[in-house]
Amino acid sequence: MIRMLWALCGIMGVMALAACDPGVKLVGPAAGNCAAAPFFSTSPVAMADIDLITVVGGLGAPGHTLPTAHAGFYLATEGAVVRAPGAMQITKLRRTTYVTSPNRQGKTDFTAEFQLCKQVSGWFGHLSTLSAAIPVNGSWKECERYNTSLETVETCSAKLEGVTVAAGEVMGTSGLSIALGLMGLDFGLLDDRVNNGYVANWRHPDPSRQSICAWDKFESAVQAPLLAKLRDPSRRRTVPAGAPRCGTMQVDVAGTAKGVWALPTETSPLRGNETAYITLANYPYRPEDQLALSLGPNVLGAGVAVVSRGSGSGRVNRPFEQVTNDGLIYCYGPDIDQPWLSWLVTLTSPNTLSIRMVENFVGNSCSAPVSTWSMVGAVQMVR
Numbered sequence: 001m002i003r004m005l006w007a008l009c010g011i012m013g014v015m016a017l018a019a020c021d022p023g024v025k026l027v028g029p030a031a032g033n034c035a036a037a038p039f040f041s042t043s044p045v046a047m048a049d050i051d052l053i054t055v056v057g058g059l060g061a062p063g064h065t066l067p068t069a070h071a072g073f074y075l076a077t078e079g080a081v082v083r084a085p086g087a088m089q090i091t092k093l094r095r096t097t098y099v100t101s102p103n104r105q106g107k108t109d110f111t112a113e114f115q116l117c118k119q120v121s122g123w124f125g126h127l128s129t130l131s132a133a134i135p136v137n138g139s140w141k142e143c144e145r146y147n148t149s150l151e152t153v154e155t156c157s158a159k160l161e162g163v164t165v166a167a168g169e170v171m172g173t174s175g176l177s178i179a180l181g182l183m184g185l186d187f188g189l190l191d192d193r194v195n196n197g198y199v200a201n202w203r204h205p206d207p208s209r210q211s212i213c214a215w216d217k218f219e220s221a222v223q224a225p226l227l228a229k230l231r232d233p234s235r236r237r238t239v240p241a242g243a244p245r246c247g248t249m250q251v252d253v254a255g256t257a258k259g260v261w262a263l264p265t266e267t268s269p270l271r272g273n274e275t276a277y278i279t280l281a282n283y284p285y286r287p288e289d290q291l292a293l294s295l296g297p298n299v300l301g302a303g304v305a306v307v308s309r310g311s312g313s314g315r316v317n318r319p320f321e322q323v324t325n326d327g328l329i330y331c332y333g334p335d336i337d338q339p340w341l342s343w344l345v346t347l348t349s350p351n352t353l354s355i356r357m358v359e360n361f362v363g364n365s366c367s368a369p370v371s372t373w374s375m376v377g378a379v380q381m382v383r
Contacts, residue, residue: 026115027162030089034117039217040085042168043226044124044187045073049080049175051183052231055247055284056213059294060234062149062302065274066204066260066294067249067281069211070125070188074233075175082127082174082185084165085218088114090134091121093158099145100152103180111186112171119193122214125186127172133165134172148272149296189214196249198260199351200383203270213246232285234304235337242288251281255350257330258320261381263297275302278355278381280320280345282309291317293332293343299379300357305335305343316366325350329373331366333358342366344373354378 043050051074057067094111098104110127112134130136140156147153165171176182190210198204215226230240252259263276270277275296283290283306293305310317315330323330325347333342342365344356356378358365365373 024091024115024159025161026089026091026118028089028164029087029117030091030115030164032117034119037217038219038223039116039120040167040214041219041222042083042085043218043222044082044085045075045080045174045185047225047229049075049077050226050229051076052233052236053215053226053229054233055230055245056211057247057249057251057284058232059279059281059284059292059304061278061294061304062275062296064294065277065296066270066279067247067251067284069208069249070123070186071214071247072125072187073174073185075183075185078175078178078183079128079173080175080185082124082171084114084167084169084171085222086116086167088116088165090114090160090163090165090171092160093130093134093136095140095156095158097154098151099154102150104176104182107176107182109176110172120189120191122189123186124171124174125188126176126182126184127174128176130172131170133169134160134163137161146272149275187214189217198252199254200260200262203260203262203266205269208249211249213244213248215246230285235285235306238285238306240285242286244287247284248287251279253321255324256321257323257345257347257353259383261353261383264380264382282320290336291320291332295343295357297379300343300355301341305332305338305341307332307335315370323347329370329375331373333366334364339364344375344378346375346378351383353381355381 054072056071090112092113097108110130111123111125113123115121136158137160140158143156145154174185189212191212192210194210196209232238257280261278266276277296279294283292289309291307291309295301307317312322317332318330329344329346331344335341342358346354354375
C-alpha cells in the first residue's frame, strides 16, 4: 500500500481532513462530541474478500520507512465491495493518478475522507470506484503533484456537502488487480485528542501525530474475525503476538536509540520520500520479543530487518530504548530473513546516532568479539 502523506492544515499537501477545513459543514452525529467506542458495527469488506489486515504504525522501508499512519486491508478479490463500517459523513474526495509508477502508471483511484464525530475522522484509500451514495459535487480542484521513492503522483480533491452514509451502506469497490499487486485498501483513523509525539515533532505534520488504530474501535463480534487475519504482508509466516496487538505510532524515546532518525541533509518536514530516514522500534507484529530496523538508505540495506529482542544487559539486540549515549557500540542481527546481515549502532549524543550495515557471509557479526566491532564507514543520523 502506498503510504498516505500529510501536510499541516493551511499548507499545500496531499490531504486536509474535515477537522482542518473550515469550509466543510458537519451535520448530524459528525457535528457532535464523540460517544465512547466502539464506533463501528460492520466490517468494511466481507471476510471472504480479505487476505489479511495490517497494523497501524507498520514499517516497510524504503517506501514506508517511518511508522505508517494507517492500517488497512490486503484484498483477496478484485473489485471487492467496500461498505461504511459505521454511520459517517463523507466530507471530501481525493482522486489520485499515478503519473509515473513501476506497476500502476496511468491508473487512478480515490480516497474518501469521513467524519464520525467532532473529534474523530478518517479515510478509506485506494477505492477503485465510488458508489452513487458518494456523488462528486462540482469539479476536481486543488490539483498538485508530489514524488515518493518510486512514483510521481497527481492528486485532485472535491469537497462534499451533507453526504452521509449508514453502517453497511456501499461506498464503492477496491482491489484493482491481483496480477499487478494492486489489492490494498487503506483505512486510517484520527483522534484530535491524541498526540503521538516525536522528539523532532517538526518533521512529522500534525495528522500523523493523531493516528490511532481503527481495529480497536469495532464491536467485539466484528473485531475478533478481523484480528484473526492480522499479518505482516512481508513476513506472512510470522504469527502476530504481544501488545499492542493493533500497532502504535508512538515509537520515539528521547535520549535513546529508539525512534525515527534522519540524514542531516533532511532539514524540512517529511514530504513523501522516506529513503533518508530510519526507524528503530519494536517489531509491530511481535512487539514484545522482536525488534525492527526500518532502513531507508541504500547503504543500510533499504529494507526492514527483524531481529530477536535481547536482554537489557547485553550489547547484542539490546532493546532500543535502553541504548543511550554511553560510548558503546551495539550489534543487531542476524536478520531473521537475511542471516548474513547485521548492523552496528552507537549514540554519539542524545540526538545523534551512527549506524553501519555489516555483511558477513560466514557467520553472524554480532557473535564476533566486541573488539572487532568498528564504526568506520558508518552513516550519521540525527533527530
